[in-house]
Amino acid sequence: MRAQIEILASLQEIDREIREKHGARDLVLAEIHRREQEIEAKKVEISLLSGDLAEWDKSRREKEKVLQEDGQKAMEKRMRMNRIKNIKELQALQREIDQIKQNNTQLEDELIKVLEELEARTSSLKEKVEELKKLEDAWGEKRRELEVQLEGNLIERYELIFARRGGMAVVAVSEGICQGCYMNIPPQLRNEIMKSERLNLCPSCHRILYYKPALPQDKQL
Ligand SMILES: [Zn+2]
The missing domain is CATH 1.10.287.1490 (Helix Hairpins)
Structure with a gap:
């Protein structure tokens, strides 16, 4: 309890x-x-x-x-x-x-x-x-x-995406793929996500993206 x-x-x-x-x-x-x-x-x-x-x-x-x-x-x-x-x-x-x-x-x-x-x-x-x-x-x-x-107003955006995208608002980018919609993320955006200086959204599903390092043998994001 x-x-x-x-x-x-x-x-x-x-x-x-x-x-x-x-x-x-x-x-x-x-x-x-x-x-x-x-x-x-x-x-x-x-x-x-x-x-x-x-x-x-x-x-x-x-x-x-x-x-x-x-x-x-x-x-x-x-x-x-x-x-x-x-x-x-x-x-x-x-x-x-x-x-x-x-x-x-x-x-x-x-x-x-x-x-x-x-x-x-x-x-x-x-x-x-x-x-x-x-x-x-x-x-x-x-x-x-x-x-x-x-x-x-991050929480607000999170809340909106959460409601619109079936309860999944924040997803990783792994090996250049959005793990929310499995679309390819353009290289320029991948770099931005790695830097993580601002809020980056998936161009396809508009979920909030974050960087998740790939397996060690794969250097690509
Ligand atoms: Zn996506």
Whole structure:
């Protein structure tokens, strides 16, 4: 019984560690989610602002076009006045020209407002793009940190592989063969496994691999 209780105690320790790692992983995943949503929201903001900016720019072009056309019309009318002697016709033409001038004054005021709006939106867009860049830069750094954290979560990976691979997550490589799926392990990977500096997975069955020396007469891994 004593031996069994001891096994239970170590099992409990492992379970507790797994639970802790799960908590840590959930926090990391939540952080990833939060950051990505923040960046996504900023992108939506930028896209809306760009659309808005395009509308205002369209309005600017339209007003400028009308102003130019009206200027042309007014000039043509003034040239016609030079050739007309009839006073009534002259007065009528002058009224048309005045009307155009009046319209233009109004249009110019509107155009100034449009240009102000355009300027405000352009600088606001520039600000947002800078904010996005900052977010993305900061996130890139943080993401690498988190990925390292997740990668370091060995028990979790072990647990996942254990569940997916029929209760066998860690297997030896013997004579260049994965003892989990009996596929050949490429030489480069064999070297990595021998060095054992990081976690190496079988390319075929994705189990965790470790080095097991072959028989003395066989130098190959
Ligand atoms: Zn394998």
